[in-house]
Amino acid sequence: MTPVYMTSTYVQEAPAQHKGFDYSRTTNPTRTALEGNLAALEGGTYGLAFSSGMGAINTVLNLLQSGDHVVAGNDLYGGTYRILKTLYEKLGVTSTFVDTTNVAHIEAAIRPTTKLLMFETPTNPLLRLTDLEAASAVARKRGILTVCDNTFATPALQNPLALGCDLVVHSTTKYLGGHSDVVGGALIVNNTELYQKLKHFQNAVGATPGPMDCFLVLRGTKTLHLRMERHVTNAQRIAEYLAGHRSVDRVFYPGLTSHPQHALAKRQMRGAGGMVSFELKGGVEEGKRFASKTRLFALAESLGGVESLIDHPVSMTHGSIPREERMKAGLNDGLLRLSVGVEDVNDLIADLEQAFAAIR
């Protein structure tokens, strides 16, 4: 097994030789192993590991300077939206948030100063997809870098670099770690010049993970393909169960034929993922009550661990979005998000069934 190098500094043979490892913010052997592992999983050339997903995203944004413009998805992880709005806007980097499921909207938002196109697919919590090939082609034509946050799909189900993206972002906190025991992030890239810039920022800023965190993510990736297989089959069964339930208005899952982008999911993914969202009949109160009645689905933020979680986005993960704005985006009051774990699916369905009964 990869040793956990609990080492901050390394004895040098002579001054200024720059041979091997010298200081662990710059490189650490456990981290180097993880970075190679993540690059290989994404079919990329270079990997960079960070102390959180946001640390990875911030490093991408370090590529920008005042006057630059970002076209971003309008259904982004809250922290990504927040760093763009509250930090980078202040530094003169502006962003336009668009529905990237329609490539025409991306094209319309591009300005001469646009440097980055950034989105997630599938999105959180509405599981909308962006056509990776079409979106990155539009950006490439104009010399814009395409950044895909691949946290929800994981490299087991989707490889954005192969479809034309320049950079892949991960919150390894989620499926890559897989056991809700570590916070981490990663970037994967093919272009050497781009890698060197990002590597420079990684060392300059210092949001690097400790060796134990790297070890945990490395251990997680060993079973990623097995876990994802089970997440996907469980999620599909649960989505189908919910779609047939009389207390449910709508189910969001790319594996359902009723999903507006089901065909795209089949084309660019090897499985529709482990996240399922659904709209409960009723409003905020019903949503909150349901979320507190499940027993196997633990009420918690985050996702991607082996244990199932339930989230009421409107009062939890997406609570900071003003109601009007979130209704416009399709985030309704009764929406619930499930991170479907790897438990016995019949137990999970029975848990949902008793929660429906308990709120009736």
Ligand SMILES: *Cc1c(COP(=O)(O)O)cnc(C)c1O
């Ligand atoms: C959690 C998450 C992030 C942020 O990652 P942290 O590890 O929490 O910093 C970014 N993008 C997506 C899609 C996420 O789910």
